Amino acid sequence: MTKSARAKKNKKADFAKVKLKVGKKIKKAQNETRTDFKARKIILKEQLEKKSDQTLLTKKKHNIKELLSRLSHSSSYVRQDGVTGLLEIVKKNQKADLEPFLPTMIQGVAPSIFDTDTLIRTSAIKFMDALILKVGNSIEPYFNIVATHLSCAMVHLNINVQGDSLKLMRVLTRHTPQLIARHADTLLKNFVSLISRKASSAQMITRSKPNKVDFSRLLHVNPNNNLTAHKWRLQLLQELSSFLEAILGEQRRVQAQVPYTLWQTIVDGSLPPVVCGDSVQGKTQESGVFSDPWQLEKFCFSIIPLLFQIWAEVDVKETNDNTGGNTLSGEGVQTLSCIVSIITHLWHITQLCTNQQPSQCTWFMVQLKSKYMSKIMCGFPYYCHMSTSQKKLRSGVKKLTTEGDYSLRHCDDVNVSLALLTMQLSSSEVFQEEAVNFLSKLLRDGNQDRQYNLGSVVTILLDLLQVIPKSQGEILVNAAQTCYSNFHPLKKDRALLLQILLAATDVDHTYLWDCRNISVWVDQLVDDLVRGDVREALLDSAIILRLRDNTKFKHLVLTSREEIKEKIQSKGVQGMAPSEVNKKLLFLLKD
Template identity: 25%
Template sequence: MGGRHKKFTRKEKSKVKLKTKKTVLTKAQNVTDTSFKVRKIVLKEQLKSAVLNEPQTRRNLSVKELLSRLRHYNSSMQKSSLVGLQELVTQHSEEILGLHLSELIEGTARLILDQENDVRKGALKLLNVVLTQVPESRVMPFFNVLLSYLNCGMTHIHVSIQDDSLAMLDTLLEATPLLVSANADTVLCNFLDMISSLKPGSSSERTLTMNLNSRFTSVAWRMKVLHQLKGLLSALVEYKKHQDRKHSGCLAHPSENTACLRDSWTWKEDSELHIPVYNHHYRDTCYLPNVFSVGNSSDESSSEDKHLKKYVKVLIPLLIETWREVALGQVCKSSNNEVSYSLLSLEAAEVLKCVLEVIQLLCELLTSEVTEFITAHRKDFGYLFFHGFPYSCSQRHEEGVKVRNDMRKQKECLNKDPRCLSQNLAICHLFYCFYDDHNMDVELSSLMLKYVKGSMRNWKEQDDRKQLMQVLRHLLQCPKCWGCHGTNLRKVLDSTVAHYKKTHDQDLFEILSGLSLTAGLTHLYRYASFQEWMESLPDLLCSPTVPATTVEILGKLACQNNPLFCKILCQKLPDILNNLNSVQVTGADNECKGRKSISNILYWVKDWSGDALTALENHLQSENFDKELASHITDLLASRVPTERNTQ
């Protein structure tokens, strides 16, 4: 083996070998050169000069940077940008909202649907700050964006987002009530989906749903939804009143005393005088209903009422079922001193109050359809609401801690009145609205009237007072009630007049004046208390300040030639004329128009005494008397002469 290997190596060495050129790599190709230099990229100052004048936060962030960060995927980045935007809007509201209002509304409303709870809360705070500093006219072009995100939030699959959408609706109702009310049709249906679902095989009938996977109990969640529904319906009632005033020609509310409404001006040397060239009413939208309609205009004008009527037909059964579920388990019948009453838990008392207030608002909206509405649900109301009257609340009633915590979380006051005064008065109001013929249940009607008499001793709570005013207005102005309970209603009338003399409450004045203007209640003039009140009305024109609504009602009494009122008016004419040049009419367009409205009452005075004529002549010839007002009175009384000659 060894010899053979040596022969092979000698043979290989003896071969001719070709020489190859050996390549050597250069240094530049295999060695890294570390001799380079590093410099920072510095922006020139002229590129930053345009940004330095913009408002910035404490972290030197501008509005555009913060708005761009609202779309960042990181929730902490979104929260910090919301805080920064809130800081800028608070400190530089005019500049920020004047240039970036649309971007702020769109970016903030979009975050209402975010998955993070903190982001949604921050978006609600920012939205509240923005909307409270901007008038409704500037929000109107972007309100569709807010409305779209609100509808998405109310119909979202997650209950927490639905909860925050209700908070967003509350913010919109406070900042832009007219815009929300004008688009109420698109929002109302969402409330039905939040507490109910369609029955299988039905297109209109619904049933209540249960919240099994929610931090809210089913009753607490329905209470939260119904509370927001009550706020929306309240805004809708005010919107309807505003529209009625506007369409009837009263474009502005009587209480609005704006500069554009004046037709007389007083020059003052120590101050500048600014007179508007155009009346602000000329800038309002011209109301031309159905101007492009082809069919019947009356049918199209009532489309909103038809939509609301259909909505009520679906909502009322759900309200009844909501109270039925609570009433069957938590209402206990008790008695004390031979008086039976229904004992409610705190939760049941709050549910009853909310349900009744929603029904009252629906009745106020559907003024012409109340009869049909009553007939359809009279039996249910009689059994579930009227049968247990009166109700009382027990604060010691056994109730879980979780229920009370849920009620506190929804920021609603627990019913601390053990008498349930607001609930019982609401039931009285609905009873007298539902049953025009009170002879159907005389015992229950007498019981409710007795309760109303007892509740008149307490006029402190604002909610209870509002309910009581509604009941008194219906009771005292209903001829059928006087026919059934004449003696008891007289005591109620005496108490009402006595309380008006103490407080001079304007709501009580409107109730009593409604009695004097109703043709079918002439028998009230036989009562001494009502006569005394009528005789005291001309004294109101002698006071330093008079509401414009009061002057209007007194003018109607003079126009109707009310004998008792006109008799005392003639006796008070000298005092009224002495006070005419200095009286302040609150709610009038200006001082001169307010005083002219009082002087218009003089047109209906027939018997002028010698003292009254002397006082009138002295005032008309006095230099201190308003010349415009004196000319108005002269023309007014001169116009009576042809009328009196014709009657003779």
């Protein structure tokens, strides 16, 4: 059936060709592009304003806000990128640029300290290290955030987080000792929890028993846990020693800032009230670490027995030659050094906290006068056992003996610290004799590297001169005079030894006046004055000898009076004005 004519016509209309006629314009197409428009600039004032965080950008053009948002991402790679970017911003920008963003950055990065990923925790600790170095004390208003997260990391269920918490502790004690010391009450408890557990009732020795060490806590023991290894315990002891040193420094600073009076000490028994400004008063209240002696006593009862348990794990061997003492491995020497350092710090903290000598604190001396502490003292002096591989690395260290594949080296610093502590705790005749022999060899030997603290040696010598007989006293004076002659005249440590000369010539040690080395020492002292190579301490010691009317010293000084005056006035004395030098010379050289 064919379509109608109408249908055919409509079909042709759809596809009909438009016929162009002369004089008529062509209709414009619907998709035609117009080019007759005019353009003008639209300026928004907001675009001219620079955003405050646009100046702090990483190499990838990420700002602080974007990086902080990545720290809460589920992917560890994204979180790592966020911490790394913030670390980059801290390193490349100045303190003034970073200070406005301190609250947001610290609050954002602090939770990463106990992230499950090791790389993120390491980067977060590096960020804190770089940030504190850059901004310094400006971090103080926000330090509570860091300390709180550190405390949480130390008691975290993840043992890897606990291990990395010591790295952050090392950063804080190195850069902000005053701030971290204010959180001593919390962090010291965490140290104890990190290394020990509560003992069972059968293992516990109660405090009610007199003269007994409290072993209510025992060391963690787990072969599958790296935190129970001796190497990690050594690391913990090192951080604990540094933390106690920071506490001791802060305690001394507070007492110097707010001095005690006798009446306040008797009535209050604690820090006196502060009547100065709010800022100083607030700092003083926060800095009152161990203001309660009970807190210190509780900590000592916990940590000192743990130190004895750690020492019990150290392999101590007797020397095979005539040097005496015992040998330790490298880790054993470091362990002994940490134990002695911790006990020494506790000794000084106890003295500051209780306002009395630690030897008068019964609860403190019970711990240290036990048989466990005696085992540490009886091995004095100690030497370090070196293997063949260690000898190649430390070829410059003086060797005592060589036999087979090992040798011994001095541990002078540890032995001096142990001797000083032992003299404070007890003064048995056996130890006195050992100390005299050790110190005399130490001072006479000029080939040693002198890594020990000479001030501690002088303190021990002064204590020994009060109790030892004449023969041993002459040995120590001889050793001190030999050490004095080995030093350069202008060396600072040389003046410390003059305390031995002054002690040996006072009225309390008349038995040493006829000692031959005293006469030699006086001759050498006058020779130093004649050469003009003197320090203030030497000049003061010479005046004291003159006041004591030492016959030989007076005769030698008056004989060389003009020469001494000319040399000292021409060379001068370091740290003294010429007028002060002239006054002291006038007093020294008068008839």
